Amino acid sequence: MTDQLDALIARDQEAIGCPYPIFSELRQESPIHFSDKLGAWVCTRYDDVMEVLHDTDRFSSLSPTGPRDGRNGFALAMEELAKDPEMAQYFETFLANAANAAVLLNADPPEHRRQRKAVNRAFRPSRLKGMEPMIEQVTIDLLEPIREKAEMEVVSEFAVGLPMTIIAKALGVGIDDLDTFKKWSDDLVMPVGNPDPSIDKVRDYLISLKGFNEFFGNLLIERRTNPTEDIISDVATAEVNDEELNDAEMLSMLQQFLVAGNETTTKLLTNLIHRLAVDSELEDKLRSNPDLIDNFIEEGLRYEAPVGGLFRMAKEDTKVNDVEIKAGEHLWVIYAAANRDPEIFDNPDDFLVDRENAREHLAFGHGEHYCIGALLARKEARIAIQLLLANIENIQLIEEKNKYEYEESFVLRGLKELHVSYDVIV
Template structure:
């Protein structure tokens, strides 16, 4: 007998490799069964695949709180259970205590109005358009240096050698982290992603996650103090000195914002760049068309975001009794707003499974929508554009014969973990 819809959702939560690689049929089937929302007992949440219904939820923070975006409360229990045991380890007791204290606060992607409005007003300046325009030459320079490292070989793992490094180098520079410590920085970022989309992390993983949070706070507390005394023209100075109507951010708000910038500033953009590289390496007709007309690159990046959103979905929790269409929803129930599914809603665009850079409009929600629209979307788009041009400069880029498809171990953060390609070797960059 075929698996039920909820059985398949359970497989997604259990990180079934086939569903991580291709959840699209599952999303289509949920949409067909929704009328207009489907409640998954396996997930403990309403699964929202409709673009319109998702829109209605995310623009109504008074009814749908963002305070638990990456998990239902039930799914947080394994982390709490492991933390209780880890707290009995002498060298981890203080770190666990700090972890518990930090996770009571609400900052940016865990905050609702009016706190969220205040925080966004204070931090929007960090990603202002003028700063991004000034950054573009540096993004291109870093990209050129990365390409120069493998251009002569005619072969590369574009995931490891490019997609991981470009956003990581850029966000580390923006935060003022010396590049000699890039490995530590990447380790923190990987650990911060451990609880996201993974229902049952191991005790060792939770220990690493808690330890990284403490190390990150210690490191950046000192940097915040330095930047308050001697501000520079950098992201951490903006965060350290941000205020609204004369009121500064709290220490917890500063540290949590920086932690979110680190994770969002590299993990999701890495996925975008890997998806871009895969598309160019497998669709040679499109690759050649873009190479001949670089003005099409921005539309290509937007379609890459729509077609395979780096963040599959996030949670909202009902603050009061409400309805999803004609379905009653009780206060405290969760909804999983599946951005990746909504981006392939036929009501949003015709033939949604087709990758088409010539669409008349592309109102995707890969960066979210409304109150929590991604604060760093401008930087991600810039790096996507620069990365596309860099990969188009790899002559005859194609997928390597020994490439295998491996995906991230998360049902929320979806993306490749390697991208083996070949191309005609050359001695340096060709232009960006």
């Protein structure tokens, strides 16, 4: 069990590709298990995960991506790069603002509540409802070249472009710079679940952080005086009790919105299309009963959570499931494990499109830090699947092209490529 968990943390491709047997064994034998390799407790039962997520008095979100071990690969690479005079300007950015701001994902109450209240309007249902025609048009535009062929690579040709374009439009930036935004997003999310990156990847991270902050910092200044109907304007003009957000908070928020607004939805769309290709009967079920599409998405989130789980830190000596946790120790609360807990979900390793309690999954977290963009992600996925099924059919895997390689993260789980064939609906 320990060896398998260590393999997952080490980002072994086989373990990342199918971590669920590891989670199942942990849940049965050691549901609150300390990992020496991770330097944290691993939490796999649904009820335990829910307990930790909801108790903000005992558990902090200040380090949601895990223990900040000063001797891991990221820290060592930073030490080495700090010796390079040419990198000084990038370290200045890292130390000065968004990299260190406790905001939303990595903030505790009451700051988290203040920040969330300030930007809730950016994701209000009426705003997202108004985005539906835009989401439909973006999807149609992406499907146009797909209709001219008989096969596609799902990630690069569809699953990246859709959420990347939508979050750019929602933020209020031009889509001509999508490649740059995607580069920034990939570089900024790189440390998540990847504690031992190469020095080149850490250099790219620092360079992208500076580029992001300069670009969006200028836009924030502009939108403070000339706001429009977009997320950047909402953030730039946000106030709670006559108190504005500071620059570091605003930049960190926009960074989280850009990254979370595309990375997780890309993985969700890829997983859903993979499921359609694996189960040939699903297409007909969804076409004959379109109302099932929403539950198809929820079951997809339960079955393969794009975010495997995040971390919490104990604020005090406490217990979870009768296991003693010391103040300062971290817990990896694994959504993907909770989502397959047989105490909650019958036949959890089966994909059941009509599962009645599929929406009880924890793919978007739960409690105080429930994903602020969950409604947008669901809306994008629903429109994407509806239009996909209206344009192509008989989706099948092209096995000779598929290597089934996953991104190098034990927290984020997504295929690098997925090749499928299909017939175009005339």
